[in-house]
Amino acid sequence: MKNVISAVCVHCGHEVEATPTTYTCPKCGGIMDIKYDYKYIREHLTKEKLADRKDPSIWRFKEFLPVAEDLNYPKLRVGGSPLYKADRLAEELGVKTLYIKDDGINPTASLKDRASALAVAKAYEAGMDTIACSSTGNAASSLAGNAAAAGFKTYIFVPSRAPKGKVSQLMIFGANVVSVQGSYEDTFRLSAEAIERWGWYNRNAAINPYLMEGKKTVSLEIAEQLDFDMPDYIALSVGDGCTIGGVWKGLKDLYEAGFIDKLPRLISVQSTGCYPINRAIQENAPWRPMEENTIADSIAVGVPRNPDKALNAIRESNGIAVNVTDEEILSAMRLLGRTCGVFGEPAGVTGTAGLKKALEEGLIPRDASVVSIVTGNGLKDTANAIKAAGEPISIPADMNLLLKAFQEKGFDLK
Amino acid sequence: MKNVISAVCVHCGHEVEATPTTYTCPKCGGIMDIKYDYKYIREHLTKEKLADRKDPSIWRFKEFLPVAEDLNYPKLRVGGSPLYKADRLAEELGVKTLYIKDDGINPTASLKDRASALAVAKAYEAGMDTIACSSTGNAASSLAGNAAAAGFKTYIFVPSRAPKGKVSQLMIFGANVVSVQGSYEDTFRLSAEAIERWGWYNRNAAINPYLMEGKKTVSLEIAEQLDFDMPDYIALSVGDGCTIGGVWKGLKDLYEAGFIDKLPRLISVQSTGCYPINRAIQENAPWRPMEENTIADSIAVGVPRNPDKALNAIRESNGIAVNVTDEEILSAMRLLGRTCGVFGEPAGVTGTAGLKKALEEGLIPRDASVVSIVTGNGLKDTANAIKAAGEPISIPADMNLLLKAFQEKGFDLK
Numbered sequence: 069m070k071n072v073i074s075a076v077c078v079h080c081g082h083e084v085e086a087t088p089t090t091y092t093c094p095k096c097g098g099i100m101d102i103k104y105d106y107k108y109i110r111e112h113l114t115k116e117k118l119a120d121r122k123d124p125s126i127w128r129f130k131e132f133l134p135v136a137e138d139l140n141y142p143k144l145r146v147g148g149s150p151l152y153k154a155d156r157l158a159e160e161l162g163v164k165t166l167y168i169k170d171d172g173i174n175p176t177a178s179l180k181d182r183a184s185a186l187a188v189a190k191a192y193e194a195g196m197d198t199i200a201c202s203s204t205g206n207a208a209s210s211l212a213g214n215a216a217a218a219g220f221k222t223y224i225f226v227p228s229r230a231p232k233g234k235v236s237q238l239m240i241f242g243a244n245v246v247s248v249q250g251s252y253e254d255t256f257r258l259s260a261e262a263i264e265r266w267g268w269y270n271r272n273a274a275i276n277p278y279l280m281e282g283k284k285t286v287s288l289e290i291a292e293q294l295d296f297d298m299p300d301y302i303a304l305s306v307g308d309g310c311t312i313g314g315v316w317k318g319l320k321d322l323y324e325a326g327f328i329d330k331l332p333r334l335i336s337v338q339s340t341g342c343y344p345i346n347r348a349i350q351e352n353a354p355w356r357p358m359e360e361n362t363i364a365d366s367i368a369v370g371v372p373r374n375p376d377k378a379l380n381a382i383r384e385s386n387g388i389a390v391n392v393t394d395e396e397i398l399s400a401m402r403l404l405g406r407t408c409g410v411f412g413e414p415a416g417v418t419g420t421a422g423l424k425k426a427l428e429e430g431l432i433p434r435d436a437s438v439v440s441i442v443t444g445n446g447l448k449d450t451a452n453a454i455k456a457a458g459e460p461i462s463i464p465a466d467m468n469l470l471l472k473a474f475q476e477k478g479f480d481l482k
Numbered sequence: 483m484k485n486v487i488s489a490v491c492v493h494c495g496h497e498v499e500a501t502p503t504t505y506t507c508p509k510c511g512g513i514m515d516i517k518y519d520y521k522y523i524r525e526h527l528t529k530e531k532l533a534d535r536k537d538p539s540i541w542r543f544k545e546f547l548p549v550a551e552d553l554n555y556p557k558l559r560v561g562g563s564p565l566y567k568a569d570r571l572a573e574e575l576g577v578k579t580l581y582i583k584d585d586g587i588n589p590t591a592s593l594k595d596r597a598s599a600l601a602v603a604k605a606y607e608a609g610m611d612t613i614a615c616s617s618t619g620n621a622a623s624s625l626a627g628n629a630a631a632a633g634f635k636t637y638i639f640v641p642s643r644a645p646k647g648k649v650s651q652l653m654i655f656g657a658n659v660v661s662v663q664g665s666y667e668d669t670f671r672l673s674a675e676a677i678e679r680w681g682w683y684n685r686n687a688a689i690n691p692y693l694m695e696g697k698k699t700v701s702l703e704i705a706e707q708l709d710f711d712m713p714d715y716i717a718l719s720v721g722d723g724c725t726i727g728g729v730w731k732g733l734k735d736l737y738e739a740g741f742i743d744k745l746p747r748l749i750s751v752q753s754t755g756c757y758p759i760n761r762a763i764q765e766n767a768p769w770r771p772m773e774e775n776t777i778a779d780s781i782a783v784g785v786p787r788n789p790d791k792a793l794n795a796i797r798e799s800n801g802i803a804v805n806v807t808d809e810e811i812l813s814a815m816r817l818l819g820r821t822c823g824v825f826g827e828p829a830g831v832t833g834t835a836g837l838k839k840a841l842e843e844g845l846i847p848r849d850a851s852v853v854s855i856v857t858g859n860g861l862k863d864t865a866n867a868i869k870a871a872g873e874p875i876s877i878p879a880d881m882n883l884l885l886k887a888f889q890e891k892g893f894d895l896k
Contacts, residue, residue, distance in 0.1 A: 124538055124562070142569065144823050148538070150559040150589075156633060173587060175564075175823065177861060217823030219570060228876060233647070236864040239871030240819035244893065246884065247876040254879035261881050266895055405654035409558050409589065409631030447591060447861035450650040457653030462642060462661040465668035467675050470660065479658065481680055 071108045072134045075100040075277055078376050086134060088194035091275045099376060100277040101317070102134045109325040118292060124148030126182055126285040132321055134281050135189045144175035144217045146185040147285050151293040151439070157407040161424050165437035167299065168420070169290055170410050172445030176206075176213040176237060178366075178416075179286060179311060179443040183273055184210035186282035188218050191269035197221060201271035202259035204252055204307065204366050205234030206444050211271050212241035223268060225259035227252050229365060233448040251360060253371040273310035274373030283314025284321065290439055291322050298328050299437040301388075303335035303426070305418035306345055307367030309378025311443065312336055316381030332439070334387035335432070336378070337422025339394065342368050345378050346389035355379070363394045363452050366415035366444060388431050390422040397421050398456035401446065411446035411453070419443070485522045486548045489514040489691055492790050500548060502608035505689045513790060514691040515731070516548045523739040532706060538562030540596055540699040546735055548695050549603045558589035558631045560599040561699050565707040565853070571821040575838050579851035581713065582834070583704055584824050586859030590620075590627040590651060592780075592830075593700060593725060593857040597687055598624035600696030602632050605683035611635060615685035616673035618666055618721065618780050619648035620858050625685050626655035637682060639673035641666050643779060645863040665774060667785040687724035688787030697728025698735065704853055705736050712742050713851040715802075717749035717840070719832035720759055721781030723792025725857065726750055730795030746853070748801035749846070750792070751836025753808065756782050759792050760803035769793070777808045777866050780829035780858060802845050804836040811835050812870035815860065825860035825867070833857070 075086040079098025084090060092099055113131040121128045126147035130137055149171045158166035171179040184207065191199050201211050202225040215222045222243040226235065227250060238245045248255040256272070263270050273279035291298060298319075306312045312334060322328045338346045341361035348355035355375045360368040372378065382389060392400075397414050400421035404410045412420075420440045426432045446453050461477065463469040474481055489500040493512025498504060506513055527545040535542045540561035544551055563585045572580035585593040598621065605613050615625050616639040629636045636657040640649065641664060652659045662669040670686070677684050687693035705712060712733075720726045726748060736742045752760045753776035762769035769789045774782040786792065796803060806814075811828045814835035818824045826834075834854045840846045860867050875891065877883040888895055 119536075122533075142567070144566075145564040145587075152558075152631070153556070155556065170589070173559075173589060175584070175587060176825070177591075177859070213819075213823040213825065215823070216820055217566070226874075232868065233861050233864045235874060236867035236871060237825055237861065239874060240815055240825050240860060240867050241823060242816070242820035244891075245874035246887070247874040248879050249876065250879040258879045258881065258884065262884060265881075401654055402656070405627075406630055406656035409627040409629070409655060411590070411627065411651055411654050445591070445861065446654060447647050447651065447859065450647045450864070453650035453654050454646065457650060460640075460649060460653060460659035460661045462663065465662050465664040465672045467672065467679075470672065470676060473660070477658075 069134055069136055071104055071131055073103045073105050076103050088190040090277065091270055099274060099374060102277055102281055104321060106324045115296060115327065126185060126282065129285055129288045132288060134278055136193060139189055139192060141192055141218045144214050146174055146181040147289060149173045151290060152408060154408050157403065160403065160407060161427055162434055163427055163438055164435045167439045168408055168410055169286065169439055169441045171286060171441060171443055172412055172416060176210045177445035177448060178206035178210060179283065180206040180210035181214060182285050183207065183279040183282040184214040184271065186278045187211060187271040187276065188214045188220060190278050191220060192218065194269060196269045198223065198268045199271050200224065200259060200263050200268040202256045204368065205230040206366055207273065209234050209237035212238045212243035216241040223262065225255050227255045231365060231449040231451065233450065252369055256373060274308055280310055280314040280317055283311050284318030286441060287315050287318025288322065291328055296328050298330045298332050299439045300332060301335050301432055301436055301438045302332045302441065303337060303419040303423040303438060304441040305367045305415045305443060306336045306338050306378060307369040307415065309345055309372045309374035312381050313374055313377030316385060331385060334382055334385040335422055335426055336382045336387055336389045337418050338367060338391050339364050340391045341394065342370055343391045344370060345372055345375060346391055348379055349382050349389040364397055364414035364418050367418060388426060390426050390431065392418060392421040392425055396425065400424065401453065401456040404442065410442055412442040413444040413446050413449045414452050416442045416444035416446065483548055483550060485518055485545055487517045487519050490517050502604040504691065505684055513688060513788060516691055516695055518735060520738045529710060529741065540599060540696065543699055543702045546702060548692055550607060553603055553606060555606050555632045558628050560588055560595040561703060563587045565704060566822060568822050571817065574817065574821060575841055576848055577841055577852055578849045581853045582822055582824055583700065583853055583855045585700060585855060585857055586826055586830060590624045591859035591862060592620035592624060593697065594620040594624035595628060596699050597621065597693040597696040598628040598685065600692045601625060601685040601690065602628045602634060604692050605634060606632065608683060610683045612637065612682045613685050614638065614673060614677050614682040616670045618782065619644040620780055621687065623648050623651035626652045626657035630655040637676065639669050641669045645779060645865065647862040647864065666783055670787060688722055694724055694728040694731055697725050698732030700855060701729050701732025702736065705742055710742050712744045712746050713853045714746060715749050715846055715850055715852045716746045716855065717751060717833040717837040717852060718855040719781050719829045719857060720750045720752050720792060721783040721829065723759055723786045723788035726795050727788055727791030730799060745799060748796055748799040749836055749840055750796045750801055750803045751832050752805050753778050753781060754805045755808065756784055757805045758784060759786055759789060760805055762793055763796050763803040778811055778828035778832050781832060802840060804840050804845065806832060806835040806839055810839065814838065815867065815870040818856065824856055826856040827858040827860050827863045828866050830856045830858035830860065
């Protein structure tokens with residue numbers, strides 16, 4: 069990896085060689101950050117060279133990724149998700165320019181595929197055959213899918229509240245799944261103990277610094293899709309803190325390597341039922357645990373495992389913290405579906421719900437340009453989709469009954 | 483549309499101008515086929531020109547599509563789905579070369595997005611504002627999503643057996659949904675009556691010949707992804723008959739325009755619980771209605787609406803008809819998940835189930851090259867995924883209980 073210099077502890081600054089099993093800081097236990105040689109990147113990659121690449125996946129950005137360039141194993145095609153100009157939604161929200169990055173269009177239907185692709189690559193580099201993680205669901209199914217394609221075994225720990233859609237994915241991908249009757253915190257602890265005991269490759273994004281390097285590819289793609297003309301804001305949901313940390317890392321890497329000359333401000337959106345990271349921002353105080361009380365299961369994280377990087381990202385970007393209710397989340401599901409044809413899961417649309425609120429509360433100006441990231445597909449959690457959207461008209465096959473039903477619904481038909 | 487000559491009736495050969503609202507034959511009621519000027523296509527598109535295009539969606543093949551070239555409206559990014567070389571699956575099935583085309587990676591998670599994209603384009607050309615269809619589910623959600631992105635209203639009729647995942651998509655996309663308490667045949671009839679009465683744009687693929695032109699893009703993509711070196715066989719599931727008809731149309735168009743010099747044989751796979759098209763092939767007789775008795779809801783079509791094109795496709799390609807049981811379908815779900823990291827819905831994996839059977843029964847040789855199309859995402863029907871894959875280990879967060887559970891499962895851990 070000629071592009072990587074080292075791994076540096078976010079907490080104490082201790083610097084070590086970046087090996088595949090470099091996890092947390094050997095000195096203080098803090099999470100590490102991968103440090104790049106930006107001169108090397110600048111010399112080996114240009115915007116023009118990138119534009120000529122045919123690979124639409126995250127690996128088109130290989131100069132920005134901490135992986136040996138010659139790894140060859142069967143991979144899912146991760147990344148390359150569409151960025152939609154959302155004019156009708158922009159109009160409804162009252163903002164000048166809005167793009168929706170639909171990351172539900174990934175092999176296992178969430179942004180987490182970006183991180184899991186890196187985990188599989190590093191486990192492959194390390195010569196290991198088993199990978200494990202704990203997850204609220206999406207990291208789990210993405211690890212299971214990406215590992216299955218590459219022929220790895222997986223052990224995966226999820227809290228029992230994980231929606232059926234996500235668990236069914238895991239099982240189909242052949243993962244060994246442990247559903248933990250407890251909180252995400254309980255689940256994380258048990259997985260850590262098991263990983264320690266059996267020496268599996270550790271895909272926990274708050275432990276393994278490479279995961280965030282995968283997540284950052286969403287920023288690299290947004291930049292390339294906007295021809296490196298960055299928006300004023302990027303809005304996204306925040307749970308464990310790894311995704312917003314990754315988004316910010318991608319932006320900083322692009323900036324340092326001279327690919328962009330403006331850093332967007334981050335809009336960190338959490339649920340009013342669980343917002344330990346946003347509370348720390350709003351109170352300008354250290355984070356404290358909270359209960360996990362929201363339908364947005366992917367971001368129901370009362371004890372975030374990566375608060376350092378998340379808080380850094382929000383503060384460094386001069387970001388904004390917004391909390392939304394479950395009702396606002398369900399409303400954003402309908403709004404994105406109706407105006408964009410994009411179906412996000414509750415946590416997936418939380419960024420858009422927060423953007424709406426930030427505009428209403430005057431936290432960001434109406435003439436701003438914004439990218440809102442949809443982090444997961446609504447098909448992962450159809451129970452909440454039904455809750456958001458209601459049930460259809462249900463009748464026997466009879467025209468008179470159809471007419472009656474349409475009249476009752478107040479449809480304006482001749 | 484300089485590339486289109488006319489619409490020709492598949493049944494009686496009657497030829498008419500191809501307008502956006504050209505549906506069935508005005509003379510005999512048969513379904514029409516879009517006829518191209520292959521000389522025009524050859525003159526305006528080459529393999530090299532195609533390779534240089536950056537648009538990964540179906541619109542990269544515009545010379546092969548019956549749409550005015552300057553249509554500009556907000557679109558979902560349809561198509562461009564990955565084609566995976568599936569070596570581990572090939573080994574398990576005992577076939578030399580196997581590719582999996584994962585069409586579950588489409589904006590609304592099925593191949594039907596290809597058809598619905600065309601429906602929206604033609605409705606836009608026609609200046610209409612409302613589109614309607616009946617569907618077992620996937621055509622419905624794809625129409626709802628693609629229409630929502632473009633700002634069209636939709637009326638959508640589904641049989642009440644459609645899985646929750648598909649119905650939830652419809653509702654989120656803001657479609658007006660009628661769940662019909664009856665068979666697909668009942669649903670189709672009621673939709674036809676309503677479309678006639680209110681003059682909506684008709685997206686029923688067995689009525690509107692443009693839909694199949696969208697579906698054919700899956701063949702165009704497979705060809706380009708294989709560098710126009712076509713496989714011996716293409717395996718896919720068959721319900722209404724429109725998809726296999728579309729796949730064959732794409733292959734023939736490529737052949738006529740000089741892009742490929744070999745036509746693969748089609749493997750038509752239906753369920754043993756509902757196989758009217760395959761029965762017609764196997765008995766070399768006209769098709770007759772059957773009951774709809776399979777978990778693969780998307781292909782549970784007892785009265786196929788497009789038998790002519792489907793039967794033509796299978797016969798012209800010297801194809802093979804294979805029927806599989808529900809258990810074989812569930813087994814294929816596990817197999818694709820475990821070996822490829824691809825999660826298909828029951829009808830989505832039915833092509834692969836049929837391929838397995840065709841190999842076991844010696845219907846195709848072991849040294850063949852095959853593409854198997856996965857037509858829809860498993861997240862659409864998680865109830866059946868759970869049925870296929872079983873439930874996870876469920877325990878409180880306790881290492882001793884974990885050890886006990888692993889022992890009971892017989893996991894080989896130190």
